[in-house]
Amino acid sequence: MxxxxxxxxxxxxxxxxxxxxxxxxxxxxxxxxxxxxxxxxxxxxxxxxxxxxxxxxxxxxxxxxxxxxxxxxxxxxxxxxxxxxxxxxxxLANGSHLAPIQQCFADHGGSQCGFCTPGFLVASQALLNNNPCPTEKEIACAIEGNLCRCTGYQQIVQSIQAAAAIHRGEADAVVSNNAAHSDPHPSGPEM
Ligand code: FES
Ligand code: FES
The missing domain is CATH 3.10.20.30 (Beta-grasp domain)
Structure with missing residues (x-):
């Protein structure tokens, strides 16, 4: 009124x-x-x-x-x-170098639309910090509170297993693409 x-x-x-x-x-x-x-x-x-x-x-x-x-x-x-x-x-990243968990999500299809990805990455990294050799059950347990509508979860589990192998030193930084990337939009998106 x-x-x-x-x-x-x-x-x-x-x-x-x-x-x-x-x-x-x-x-x-x-x-x-x-x-x-x-x-x-x-x-x-x-x-x-x-x-x-x-x-x-x-x-x-x-x-x-x-x-x-x-x-x-x-x-x-x-x-x-x-x-x-x-x-x-x-x-999680080391400057402009992705962390292994980030690179593995990209390499193994663990991220599709990407909206859930930050939460999965943080939960996964917390797991790997304490347990570099997680079983599939331990991985499922670590991400049980995270929902993804896109991937069906299998690629997420594979991404975490691949990152775990890097943390254990068993895989050469798979990191084919993990050279430093400059920011493609240093001034933000064009309006
Ligand atoms: S936004 Fe926090 S659990 Fe969904
Ligand atoms: S990648 Fe789309 S919701 Fe998980």
């Missing part, structure tokens, strides 16, 4: 400083005291690789590592993990 003041349904929470080591870099930002980690990473820390899928803990797209442990960032209060070490998909 004209002249009527808009009253938000949920009052906004006061902002306070949030800091963490994100992909090896100290980050400090202001975030509402009730902010969700997914929002802080995407909107404040610029980690757009962290995907919002279901926003309710069922798809795994938003998976990040917190102190090396995979967690769903859509179900994590940001201030609860202030001061911790957070790794998103952006933190």
């Amino acid at each position: 004209v002249g009527e003041e808009h009253v938000p349904m949920i009052p906004s929470a006061p902002s306070k400083a949030w800091s963490a080591e994100v992909n090896g870099q100290f980050r400090e930002v202001l975030a509402p005291s009730n902010a969700i980690l997914l929002d802080v990473l995407r909107d404040k820390a610029g980690c757009l690789g962290v995907k919002r899928g279901c926003d309710m803990g069922t798809c795994g797209c938003c998976t990040v590592m917190i102190d090396g442990v995979p967690r769903l960032s859509c179900l994590t209060m940001a201030h609860e993990v202030s001061g911790r070490e957070i790794t998103t998909v952006e933190g």
Whole structure:
């Protein structure tokens, strides 16, 4: 109604400083005291690789590592993990060289439309960091919270097995294509 003041349904929470080591870099930002980690990473820390899928803990797209442990960032209060070490998909590569898990997803068809891929990569890397020789059952267990509509999962499992072989030193960095690539759009996409 004209002249009527808009009253938000949920009052906004006061902002306070949030800091963490994100992909090896100290980050400090202001975030509402009730902010969700997914929002802080995407909107404040610029980690757009962290995907919002279901926003309710069922798809795994938003998976990040917190102190090396995979967690769903859509179900994590940001201030609860202030001061911790957070790794998103952006933190897996070594500069412009893909990590073995990323290269293997590309080489073995583990990524198709790609929307689920950041969550799978982070969950898989967390597994390989602790277990470079996972069985198929252990792989299935590690990715059971991640959903993919495209691949049928078999290529994802094969990608993880191939990356595990590289971690064990049994495969030459399969990495046929893993030469450093320059950013094809250094100024962002053309509008
Ligand atoms: S967006 Fe977090 S589990 Fe789906
Ligand atoms: S590659 Fe499309 S949802 Fe997984």
